Amino acid sequence: MRPFTYSRAASVEDAVAAGSSGGRFIAGGTNLLDLMKLQIETPSRLIDVNHLGLNRIEATPEGGLRIGAMVRNTALAAHKDVRRDYAVLSRALLAGASGQLRNKATTAGNLLQRTRCPYFYDTRMPCNKRKPGSGCGAVQGVSRSLAIVGTSDACIAQHPSDMAVAMRVLDATVDTVAADGARRSIPIADFHQLPGDTPDVETVLKQGELITSVTLPKPLGGTHVYRKVRDRSSYAFALVSVAAVFNGEGGSRFAFGGIAPKPWRVAAADAAASAGSGRVAEAALANARPTAQNAFKQQLVANTLTSIFRQQEARS
C-alpha cells in the first residue's frame, strides 16, 4: 500500500469536511484495502467513518426502514424486520461473500464496492475504469463473467454486489450529506452510473459526499426470491442473479445481477410478469450486447427466470 495518514472522524461534519478536502472514507475496508494492497486505490488520507453512530436500523414514518450506512452486512441480513418484511434483501446479503466478510462489510461499502473484472484488477492490463484512456482489455479478452447489458465500447465490467440487486428491486434510496451540509436522497436506480465514455465514474456521489443511510419504502408483501447462479455453490460471485418479488404491492418485479455495470431493472420486464418468464427475460435483455464469451448469460437469465417462475407456481 502507498503511505497514508489515518484519522477517525469524530462527527459527520468532520468526516465530510475531511472528505471534501481529499480524504477517503473507510468503513469495513473489505474492498478498499484489497484495492489499496494492489495500488489500484491510492488514497493519501483515510477517514475512518465507523464511529459516527450510523449503525442503527430504524422505522421511518412512512412505515419503511432506514438502514444506517455502517450497519454490517451480517447484522442487516439478520435483522428481524428485514427477514420478515424484506426477505429478498436478507437472501441477497447471505448469498454474498463469506461470514467473515459479511461481519465487516457495511451497507454503504457494499453499494460502493468496485468491479472484480480481471482487467481492472491487473494493473499491467489496459483498463479505462482504472486508467481512463488506456483501453479495455476485457472486450477482446477473457470476458466470460462480465456484463452483457448497459455496457459501452469503453467498459464491460459488471457490478459485483448481491445486496445492491435486492436494494434495486425494493426501490431503496441512498441518503447522503455533503460538506456544505446539503442532504439528498438518491433513488438507487440513479445512484450507479453506466460506463459510457467515463467508466471511471461509477456513482453520482460528489467528492466528500458521505452516505449516511439507505432507506427502504414500506414493505411490498408478496413472495421474495433471490436466486444466484454461479460456478460454485458458495463463496463465488454471480454469473447471473435474480431478485424477484412476486405479487407484491403493484405487481411483480425483478432485478438482475452479474450482467450489468449496475443492478439491472427494466420496467417492461416487470410489466411482462403475467406473460411468463420468457417475456420477462426478453424485456430485461433488450439491447443486450454480449461478447462471444458471455453470450451464454442470456440463456442463463431466461433459464433462471423459468426456474423461479416454476417454483412460484408450485407454491400457489
Next chain:
Amino acid sequence: MTRRAVLQGGGAAMALPGIASAEAGAGPSRGLNRERDMSTVELTVNGDRVQLQLDPRTTLLDALREHMQLTGTKKGCDHGQCGACTVIVEGQRINSCLTLAVMHEGESVTTIEGLGTPEKLHPMQRAFVSHDGYQCGYCTPGQICSAVAVLAEIEAGIPSHATEDLEQVMLSDTELRERMSGNICRCAAYPNIIAAIRDVAAGEKA
C-alpha cells in the same frame, strides 16, 4: 533451540521502525517507516492489553504476526479470499488481512493462541485433533477460529444462505458447510473439519 525460537529472537529487531515490510510501501524513499508517520494503537489481544507503534498501513494480521509474534494466525492470500487469517474481534470473526490494526483501537482480539494451548486445548482444538481435521495445518488456526464463531452465530440465530426458513436457524451439516465456506483447505480436510465442528456442537448441547 528450535528454528521458531531463533526467528522469534530476531522478531524484536524485525519489528523496529526503519525496517519496512515487503508490502509497506512500493515507492523508493517512502518505504521506510519514520517516527512521525507512525500511529499508536491499543488493543486487547488474548486478554492482554498491548500498545503498538506502527505504520498505519499495518493490517491487523501483520500486527499480530510481526509486531506481537503471534504467528498462529496465518497469511494465506492476504486478500480476504482464503480465511487463513480469521480471528475473532469483539466477538465476531473477521479476515484480519483486510483490516488495519489502527481501526481497532480499544477492541478485543482473540487469536488461536487465545482459544487454547497444548496444555489446555479448546474443545474445538481437541475435536480437530480427534477427527483428524487437518493435514498440513496451515489453514487450521483460521478454521478453528471460524468454527468457534460459527457455532456462536448459529446459537445467536443468525441465518445463512443455507437456512431454509430465515426466521428459524437450525444446525445441520449443510449449514456448517455453507458457513465455513470462507475457510479454504487445499489439503481437503473438509469432511473431518465438519465432523469436528459437529462434534463440538453436539457436545455443547449435551
